[in-house]
Amino acid sequence: MFMKTAAYLAVCWVAGTLFAAVAWGKMKNMDPRQSGSGNPGARNAGRLYGRAGFASVFILDALKGVGAVLAGRLIGMPEVIAAAGGLMAVAGHAFPLFGRKGGKGVSTFIGAALAFSPAAFIGFAAGAAAAWLPLRNAVLAMPGGFAAWTLALLFAGRLEAGWPLLLAASIVLIRHRPDFKDAFN
Numbered sequence: 703m704f705m706k707t708a709a710y711l712a713v714c715w716v717a718g719t720l721f722a723a724v725a726w727g728k729m730k731n732m733d734p735r736q737s738g739s740g741n742p743g744a745r746n747a748g749r750l751y752g753r754a755g756f757a758s759v760f761i762l763d764a765l766k767g768v769g770a771v772l773a774g775r776l777i778g779m780p781e782v783i784a785a786a787g788g789l790m791a792v793a794g795h796a797f798p799l800f801g802r803k804g805g806k807g808v809s810t811f812i813g814a815a816l817a818f819s820p821a822a823f824i825g826f827a828a829g830a831a832a833a834w835l836p837l838r839n840a841v842l843a844m845p846g847g848f849a850a851w852t853l854a855l856l857f858a859g860r861l862e863a864g865w866p867l868l869l870a871a872s873i874v875l876i877r878h879r880p881d882f883k884d885a886f887n
Contacts, residue, residue: 707783714770714787718794718810719802722762723747726755735803743795743805760809766791767813781818781863788814792870796877806877808844811870815851818864825854841881844874 721742723734730751738746744763748756770791774784791814792807816823829850834843848871855861 706777707779710774710777710779710783711786711790714773714790715794716799717766717770718791718796719798719804720766721795721798721805722759723755723805725762726751726759730755740803741805742803743807744809763795763805763809764813764816766795767810767815768817769813771814771817781860782866785814785818785864786866788818789866789870789873792873796873804877807870807874811867811874814870815867818867819855819858819860822851822854822858822860822864825857826851839885841878842885844878848875 721734723742723744723746726747727734727737727750732750734740734742734746734750738749740746744756744760747759767788770787771784774787775781779787788811792810795807795810796804798804812823812826815826826847830840830843830847832850833846834840837843851871852861852868855864
């Protein structure tokens, strides 16, 4: 079981390192890591390629998280390991192979959280929306979403198995440190 788990988690991490924004950029003869904010994620893709670029990259990056969690379940992993698969997909997006510039992991986290517990994800969406209304800033609204999501996991009885995704949420927040600083300046 150890080797199967290790292989599953490694595949989730490698899958996380595949950037939809880079693939989209190749179609446009542009590398998002060299343009805009330099981030290979949905927000920079939106800046560089418009709404279609944002939507495509967001969905494809979210599917990495969904796929990681659902693959774990499909091969019979315990729920905590399926959640760890989601963590590894986020980690792969944030810390890719060969020292390449990684993304911030928001879309991949959203996919993993949604696949892990759709009911708790409603808490995330409600908490982020409630925080966004007075702040009008998506970055500043994220902690509200994560706090509400954590409570929703607790109330749904999924927190014990979902703790690896709390680490994934921490990666997302840490990767957004510069954005938090910018929002307060």
